[in-house]
Amino acid sequence: EAGVAQSPRYKIIEKRQSVAFWCNPISGHATLYWYQQILGQGPKLLIQFQNNGVVDDSQLPKDRFSAERLKGVDSTLKIQPAKLEDSAVYLCASSIEWGQNEKLFFGSGTQLSVL
Amino acid sequence: TQLLEQSPQFLSIQEGENLTVYCNSSSVFSSLQWYRQEPGEGPVLLVTVVTGGEVKKLKRLTFQFGDARKDSSLHITAAQPGDTGLYLCAGAHGQNFVFGPGTRLSVLP
Numbered sequence: 001e002a003g004v005a006q007s008p009r010y011k012i013i014e015k016r017q018s019v020a021f022w023c024n025p026i027s028g029h030a031t032l033y034w035y036q037q038i039l040g041q042g043p044k045l046l047i048q049f050q051n052n053g054v055v056d057d058s059q060l061p062k063d064r065f066s067a068e069r070l071k072g073v074d075s076t077l078k079i080q081p082a083k084l085e086d087s088a089v090y091l092c093a094s095s096i097e098w099g100q101n102e103k104l105f106f107g108s109g110t111q112l113s114v115l
Numbered sequence: 116t117q118l119l120e121q122s123p124q125f126l127s128i129q130e131g132e133n134l135t136v137y138c139n140s141s142s143v144f145s146s147l148q149w150y151r152q153e154p155g156e157g158p159v160l161l162v163t164v165v166t167g168g169e170v171k172k173l174k175r176l177t178f179q180f181g182d183a184r185k186d187s188s189l190h191i192t193a194a195q196p197g198d199t200g201l202y203l204c205a206g207a208h209g210q211n212f213v214f215g216p217g218t219r220l221s222v223l224p
Contacts, residue, residue: 056209098210
């Protein structure tokens with residue numbers, strides 16, 4: 001079974017530039033998550049989709065971050081304009097459905113450095 | 116303020132030693148998960164605990180959920196270098212999971 005695919009693996013940009021990350025979840029997984037993991041910290045949820053609808057985006061900085069999941073499959077996360085504090089690993093995860101016992105499958109992440 | 120606290124933050128031990136790491140909160144969770152994350156990779160689920168007082172074993176790893184479902188522990192017996200990684204606990208909170216900051220374990224050969 002193919003895992004969660006993310007690209008690019010690494011991205012270096014200057015502050016105020018724009019960047020986009022792409023995620024392809026496991027086939028058939030309805031729930032998709034974007035997490036931000038700053039060095040030395042645990043993952044922090046940015047946005048959660050159920051199919052193509054947003055379930056939770058309460059911690060997404062909406063003035064600069066946006067995400068979409070058209071057709072309920074692939075998803076993109078965009079930052080515009082980037083700030084120094086956005087340097088982090090951006091993890092995408094998927095699960096079959098939402099549930100308290102659901103297993104989250106994570107991709108390898110995109111490591112973003114903002115200079 | 117972290118919803119989940121983990122301790123210790125860092126742990127370096129010799130191969131063959133035993134260790135316990137902790138995950139604590141003032142909140143009650145309906146379920147709690149433990150993940151291991153290796154450098155350059157995403158977290159991988161180890162276990163989910165649901166019932167207060169529940170104990171689950173996975174080879175040399177023993178997981179316990181506190182009676183009040185506010186805390187959990189992970190005990191590793193006879194640690195091996197392959198156990199090296201970042202151990203994260205995650206609690207079911209609303210419609211998603213909240214992660215702790217992790218314990219970074221290094222097992223030296």
